[in-house]
Amino acid sequence: EAQVTQNPRYLITVTGKKLTVTCSQNMNHEYMSWYRQDPGLGLRQIYYSMNVEVTDKGDVPEGYKVSRKEKRNFPLILESPSPNQTSLYFCASSPLAGRATGDTQYFGPGTRLTVL
Amino acid sequence: AQKITQTQPGMFVQEKEAVTLDCTYDTSDPSYGLFWYKQPSSGEMIFLIYQGSYDQQNATEGRYSLNFQKARKSANLVISASQLGDSAMYFCAMRDLRGGFKTIFGAGTRLFVKA
Numbered sequence: 392e393a394q395v396t397q398n399p400r401y402l403i404t405v406t407g408k409k410l411t412v413t414c415s416q417n418m419n420h421e422y423m424s425w426y427r428q429d430p431g432l433g434l435r436q437i438y439y440s441m442n443v444e445v446t447d448k449g450d451v452p453e454g455y456k457v458s459r460k461e462k463r464n465f466p467l468i469l470e471s472p473s474p475n476q477t478s479l480y481f482c483a484s485s486p487l488a489g490r491a492t493g494d495t496q497y498f499g500p501g502t503r504l505t506v507l
Numbered sequence: 508a509q510k511i512t513q514t515q516p517g518m519f520v521q522e523k524e525a526v527t528l529d530c531t532y533d534t535s536d537p538s539y540g541l542f543w544y545k546q547p548s549s550g551e552m553i554f555l556i557y558q559g560s561y562d563q564q565n566a567t568e569g570r571y572s573l574n575f576q577k578a579r580k581s582a583n584l585v586i587s588a589s590q591l592g593d594s595a596m597y598f599c600a601m602r603d604l605r606g607g608f609k610t611i612f613g614a615g616t617r618l619f620v621k622a
Binding site (some may be wrong): 422426431432433434435447449481482487496497500501 | 511513536544549550551552554557600603606609611612613614615
């Protein structure tokens with residue numbers, strides 16, 4: 392089954408404790424992205440990657456890191472989480488072959504993060 | 508700067524009636540894509556419909572249609588014959604198709620379908 396998986400789905404942590412949210416896709420997509428969703432703000436792009444070893448900042452990259460060492464994986468790293476990073480996080484992927492036609496992104500199930 | 512605006516935080520519609528969810532956008536890029544997603548209470552993001560900036564005809568997908576008015580920079584979603592299962596959050600999104608594939612979302616509209 393074609394899918395994007397995220398782990399963990401739920402996480403409660405404390406300020407300053409480094410954490411990683413994993414994201415993996417099995418569709419051989421070149422493009423992957425991370426978003427955070429906050430009430431009244433919709434989804435905001437954190438980082439995206441157009442291929443292995445190629446990453447770019449989205450609109451809200453502060454406090455986050457990413458890496459793309461393999462095509463299928465795109466982990467999101469919070470080196471020192473703070474309460475304002477409490478949010479619902481989505482990973483998404485899409486092919487680039489359809490960039491002229493705008494293939495939709497496939498979203499993971501979301502990770503609900505609470506930073507105390 | 509690119510921007511997506513959804514001016515209706517919440518809307519009610521009677522079951523079996525049609526409803527229009529508004530979306531306006533702002534961009535200076537000539538090549539872009541517009542998407543609508545549905546997010547039910549379970550939280551997943553479900554793709555509904557896509558419109559490319561160069562598409563001449565309005566997109567349709569089953570009960571969903573996109574009223575694309577390029578000069579007005581609007582991309583309203585029309586849901587015909589609303590069903591109780593349509594109650595959800597709806598997001599309009601725009602994607603740059605020539606540059607870095609950056610995507611921005613609107614704040615969303617919560618739709619309530621009444622029986």
